[in-house]
Amino acid sequence: MSNKKAGGAGLRGQSAGETTLCTVGQSGSGLTYCGYDIADLAENVTFEEVAYLLFNGELPTQQQLDSYKTELNTLRDLPQALKEVLKLIPANSHPMDVMRTGCSFLGNLEPEADFSEQKRASNRLLAAFPAIMCYWYRYSHDGVEIDCQTDQPTLGGHFLKLLKGETASLQHQRVMDVSLILYAEHEFNASTFTARVCASTLSDMFSCTTGAIGTLRGPLHGGANEAAMDMIEKFTSPEDAKEKMGLMLERKEKIMGFGHAIYKTSDPRNIIIKKWSEKLAKENGDTSLYDISVACEEFMWDTKKLFCNADFFHASTYNYMGIPTKLFTPIFVCSRLTGWAAHVMEQRANNRIIRPSADYTGSAPRKVIAIAEREA
Numbered sequence: 001m002s003n004k005k006a007g008g009a010g011l012r013g014q015s016a017g018e019t020t021l022c023t024v025g026q027s028g029s030g031l032t033y034c035g036y037d038i039a040d041l042a043e044n045v046t047f048e049e050v051a052y053l054l055f056n057g058e059l060p061t062q063q064q065l066d067s068y069k070t071e072l073n074t075l076r077d078l079p080q081a082l083k084e085v086l087k088l089i090p091a092n093s094h095p096m097d098v099m100r101t102g103c104s105f106l107g108n109l110e111p112e113a114d115f116s117e118q119k120r121a122s123n124r125l126l127a128a129f130p131a132i133m134c135y136w137y138r139y140s141h142d143g144v145e146i147d148c149q150t151d152q153p154t155l156g157g158h159f160l161k162l163l164k165g166e167t168a169s170l171q172h173q174r175v176m177d178v179s180l181i182l183y184a185e186h187e188f189n190a191s192t193f194t195a196r197v198c199a200s201t202l203s204d205m206f207s208c209t210t211g212a213i214g215t216l217r218g219p220l221h222g223g224a225n226e227a228a229m230d231m232i233e234k235f236t237s238p239e240d241a242k243e244k245m246g247l248m249l250e251r252k253e254k255i256m257g258f259g260h261a262i263y264k265t266s267d268p269r270n271i272i273i274k275k276w277s278e279k280l281a282k283e284n285g286d287t288s289l290y291d292i293s294v295a296c297e298e299f300m301w302d303t304k305k306l307f308c309n310a311d312f313f314h315a316s317t318y319n320y321m322g323i324p325t326k327l328f329t330p331i332f333v334c335s336r337l338t339g340w341a342a343h344v345m346e347q348r349a350n351n352r353i354i355r356p357s358a359d360y361t362g363s364a365p366r367k368v369i370a371i372a373e374r375e376a
C-alpha cells in the first residue's frame, strides 16, 4: 500500500491561487490557454501568436504579430560577454545547466530594473534562449562559433537553423512550432509554481526564470522527454520493449513519459505530438522508433492504466528531426518561458508573498546539551 499522505502530499488537489492563463484537466483531459483549446491552437496558429496571447491575453492581429516578430528578431543575438561565458562551459555539462547559467548571466548584463520592463525582459529571454543553447552546443561539440542571427521568421525555424547550420524543411519547422505551442503553458505545474513563488517576493524576471529552469530539469517534470528517449532507444523491437518495461515495473521503477499529476486518463498534448511522430516516421522510412513507442503506450495502458504525457512522443518526434537527446529539455525551456513569464506578470499584478505552513513532525521541545556531554 502507498504510504503517501492522502490530500497533503505534493499539495495535490489544493488550489494555490487564481489564474486567467490556463485550465488543465477541467473536463477530465482538456487543456486551454486563455480560453482557447490546445488542439485549436496547435492546428491554427503559430508559437509567436501563443506567446503574444499569453503575454497580452488576446491573440494578435496580423499587424500586431508582424511587429511582435520584428521585435523578437532584434532580440535574438547574444552579448559578447555571454558568448565568452558559454565558451567556458564544458561539453559534458548538462544543457539545462547551460540554460540556467545563460539566463542568470543575461540577468547580470541586462537586469530588469523595474517591473515596467517585464515584457522587455520576457521577450529578450524568449528570443535569446535558442542562441544560448545552440551557441554553447555548437562551440563545445563542434568547435564552431555560430552566428546567433538567422534569416528565419519563426523561433522554431531559427532554432533549427542555429543547430544545424541550414534551413530546416517546412515540415520540420511546423513540427517545432507545434511542439513549442504544446509546451508553452500548463497552469501551476512545478516549474511555473517555482517562478510564481520567486515572483511573490518581488524578485526579478531573470531570477524567477532561473529558478524555474532548475525545477524543470528534473526527470519527474521536463527532464522526462530526455529520459524517455534514453529508455526507448535501448529497446530493439516492440516485443523487447514490452518485456523490458514489464521488468522495470516489477522492480518498481518509474517509466518516464507516463502518468500525470492532474490528468487521469489522457494528456491532450499526446494525441497531437503522436500524430506528428507518426508522420515523421513515415517520412523517415524507418518507423521502428515510432512502433516501439506505440508498443510502450499499449503496454502501460494495458498493465497499469497509465497513459503517455506530453513528453513521451516528443522523444521520437525530436529524434526523427535529428535533434540530439540532450537538447530535448532545453527546447522545453524555450517554449515554457512564455508560461513562466506570463505567470510572473500575473502574480505581480495581484501579489501576496507565497508562504504556506508545514505540519511539524519533529522532536518535542528539548534543551541543548553541552557539546562535551553529547552522545553519538
Ligand SMILES: CC(=O)SCCNC(=O)CCNC(=O)[C@H](O)C(C)(C)COP(=O)(O)OP(=O)(O)OC[C@H]1O[C@@H](n2cnc3c(N)ncnc32)[C@H](O)[C@@H]1OP(=O)(O)O
Residues within 6 Å of the ligand: 001, 002, 010, 219, 220, 221, 222, 224, 253, 254, 255, 256, 257, 258, 259, 260, 261, 262, 306, 309, 310, 311
Ligand atoms: C511535461 C511534464 O512535466 S509531464 C510529467 C513528466 N514526468 C514523467 O513522465 C515522470 C514519470 N511520471 C511520474 O513520475 C508521475 O506520474 C508524475 C510525477 C508525473 C505524477 O506523479 P503523482 O501525481 O504523484 O502520480 P500518482 O499519484 O498519480 O501515481 C499513482 C501511482 O502510479 C504510479 N505511477 C505514476 N506514474 C508512473 C510511471 N510513470 N511509472 C510507473 N508508475 C507510475 C505511482 O508510483 C503511484 O503508485 P503508488 O501509489 O503505489 O506510489
Ligand SMILES: O=C([O-])CC(=O)C(=O)O
Residues within 6 Å of the ligand: 024, 183, 185, 186, 188, 189, 190, 221, 261, 262, 309, 310
Ligand atoms: O502540469 C504538470 O504537472 C506537468 C506538465 O504536464 C507540464 O508542466 O507541462
